[in-house]
Amino acid sequence: MVEVGDSPATVPPRATREDMGKRRRKIELEEQNINSALREFRVNYEQFKYYAIGKAICSKPFATGGHMWRVNCYPSGQDVSDGGEYVSISVELVSKSKSVHAIHEAFLIDKDRQPCHEVAYRSNADLFETSSEWGWSQFVARTELEEVYLTEGHFTSVCSIMVIRDSSISVPPPDIGEQFSNLLDSSDGADVSFVVDGETFHAHRAVLAARSPVFRAELLGSMAEATMSSITLHEITHATFRIMLRFVYTDALPGDDELGDSSSEMVQNLLAAADRYALDRLKLICAQKLWADVSVDTVATTLACAEMYSCSELKSKCFDFFADEENFKKAVLTEGFMQLVQKFPSVMPELRERLGI
Structure with a gap:
């Protein structure tokens, strides 16, 4: 590779040697912090046009984003497959650095010293490693360059590069859910227990009260449970309570495979359970899961759940499903729809109004 100079920065003619030194140090400091750079690269095409394919003319290295770069120009192209019919332009990372992402672009300057929009390219965020280069193998056809863009045997390209910096200090994702899950598993500091279907669950009053207004009233208020160290629960299975309790501590549900065969x-x-303990987010997550599995066979049962547990969002979605005439004709023939009408007769007038029938 042959290295040629690109446009240097100018220094005021009256600057003293000391001023020049200060200016140089200032530029060096600024370049260490700057994330982008623009370089004009003038190439003597007449001198180098007979270069072999894959042989490059290189700009002087320049700094940006804490890394050193250079522009490479291949007068006869970079790839043998192009048959020497194109000029190639690329940007190369020359410093010994860790991998870095950068966006780069290049365009020609026409004879009027204006950017040429016909020969202009912009990359996505490419991953650079030391000595790796990214660019355009078919930047401009040699015939087009010779006919349109040469001035006194020279052409000028402009390359810019914008370094996408990673955060200098890596911050791990939050793990508070995992920590509270460990607290639940260890039972350290537990001050209340629940007995469900003969199974005992240890918990912390403060955590439950912080997450549920119902638990707050029961465990920290004037209700009898506030003074009880062990509370027996009815009308909820131990499997349901276990998952709900885990959600209270972690704000997350297990995967579908952990919900059992009858998910x-x-x-x-x-x-x-979410309705009983006013766990609004859990309630909406359940609504979302039920809605995701809605079909003509299940929509009536799902609507019954929405009505029973005052889930207006799920109820509205079920009404939307019924609004499709084909869905309605099939769903009304299911056993679930018959049970819906028997348990919640008030739903029918709402449904008729929604459907306009």
């Missing part, structure tokens, strides 16, 4: 039934049970 839809478990989600319905969790919706009931």
